[in-house]
Amino acid sequence: MCGMCLPNCPTYQLYQSETESPRGRIALIQAINQQQIKADATALLHIDHCLSCLNCETICPSKVPYGKIIDDFRNQFNSSIKKSYLSRAILKQSTKPNGLETLFHIANKPVIKQILRLGPSSLKTTALQTTQNRAEIKAFYAGSYSAAENRRGEVTLFTGCIGKSSDHDTIKDAVVILNSLGFDVNIPPQQYCCGALHQHNGQQQQASQLLKENQLQLEKLKSDFILFFSPACGENLQQLENLAVLDVRSFILSELQQQHLSFKKPDQPVALHESCSHRNRLKLKTLNYDLINCVPDVHILDSNNPSLCCGASGIQSIDYPEQSQALLQAKLTSFDFTQTNILISDNIGCSLHMKSSISGYNPNIEIIHPVSFLARQLNIKNQPDTEVTHKCDT
Ligand code: SF4
Ligand code: SF4
Missing domain, CATH: 3.40.50 (Rossmann fold)
Incomplete structure (x- = not known):
């Protein structure tokens, strides 16, 4: 109850209200669980405004496990917390292999885009952005990419639920760097979400299911390392057993510390x-x-x-x-x-x-x-x- 987390909480900075702070949310959750107050729409809204950024947990001198508290609360009250149709659709589609790719493709059809633009502001967000050409994506993910020389091993890229449709340029660039470092690159075309989205949005059962699915799919592969792109995926994927799962940045850095690659000076900061x-x-x-x-x-x-x-x-x-x-x-x-x-x-x-x-x-x-x-x-x-x-x- 020291309040040290308050100045570091983005929602507290924004609303300047105790109910929008980590300490306030913990007090609300406690009061609800002890049936001192009802889990009504107002209380749930204050709690669900939380961004799960964990600035509070990082600064807390008492090591309060805030991330677990908020995840468990959202799981417990999942059916009562009001969510938009679109976010529910994203959570559902991302449990299927390549599910978000299909959803984003439909949402980006001109007529659907037009309807979404007329809708509530929540439907105009960038979450539906996809800049990629489907044919290019299909061709790219049908292949595997071999290092031209000095082969050092094989890696598999974990692109998750959003990588192929929204982060294709990063994936292509990673292939160039990894090949240059002597690694063959394998990118399974059918991939599952890591489950982080579900873990932090009240769907812990789906998150565990996705983890099991990823364990099954990834252990079939013979790669030396599984590399992920999004730090948000990392926490979940590092729970996989008997697999060498690493952040693509860490892997590349450790290779660059052992090998010589040549880079140009940038022309700007x-x-x-x-x-x-x-x-x-x-x-x-x-x-x-x-x-x-x-x-x-x-x-x-x-x-x-x-x-x-x-x-x-x-x-x-x-x-x-x-x-x-x-x-x-x-x-x-x-x-x-x-x-x-x-x-x-x-x-x-x-x-x-x-x-x-x-x-x-x-x-x-x-x-x-x-x-x-x-x-x-x-x-x-x-x-x-x-x-x-x-x-x-x-
Ligand atoms: S995790 Fe939630 S309560 Fe903690 S600092 Fe971030 S927004 Fe605030
Ligand atoms: S969560 Fe930690 S930093 Fe925040 S009020 Fe409680 S003890 Fe203090």
Whole structure:
């Protein structure tokens, strides 16, 4: 009850109300469980505004397991917490292999897009964004990609429920880097969601089911490592047994510390956004910096409020669009985009959310994954060298 978590909670910063703080939510949950108050719509709304960013858990001196408390509460009251039709559809579709790809494809048909635009603001969110050409996707995921020389092993890419439809550029760029490092890359075309979305949205049974499904599918493969892209997937996937599951960034960094790859100097600084799941769930504090610094003479521009959640938080941007937008504007304002046209973001959920508004801050900016930044700076063999760096020894 010390209140140290309050100033670090994005919803408390936004509403300046105890009921929108970690301490207030814990008190509400306790009062509901002890039947001192009813789980009415108002109480549930205050609790469900929580972004599960875990800034509170990270700072708490008493190690209160806030993440488990909120996950368990949402699971217990799942049927009473009001959710939009769209977020329910996303949760349902993401339990099927490639389910979100189908949903996004339908939602992006011009006539459906038009209807969605006329609907409530929650249906106009970026959660439905897909920029990819279905034919290109189909062709890309039908293949496997072999290293040209100095083969060191094989990796499988875990693209999860959203990667193929919304983060294809990052996946393609990872293939380039991994092949250059001597790894054959295997990408199973039919993939399941990691279950994180369900775990944090009151569907723990579905989350366990998805974990079992992933265990079954991934253990059939003979790859040396399974690499995931989204830090949000990492916490769940690292529960898989007898499989070497790693963040693609960690894997590439550890290889770059052992091998020589050559990168060009960038022609501008880069801004860096780190997701809450990276900061507070994976807790790989220096990873993004170490990886980006493998490129020579790179200058990283930080947010002046790095721990502030961008407001995406899975499907929160659909269910609470005003809250989500307010946090997004605060987050984007925390960067100086006058110095760069590149924002590096480690999580596709944040990237899609930020894309919805970033042109108001810099119309020329691109949002890319750290691995895509490396791929852009990579000196491909036989290209005239501009600048060369050797083994990354950060
Ligand atoms: S998880 Fe984030 S939004 Fe939720 S109570 Fe903690 S700090 Fe606040
Ligand atoms: S959750 Fe931790 S930091 Fe927040 S009020 Fe309770 S003890 Fe203090």
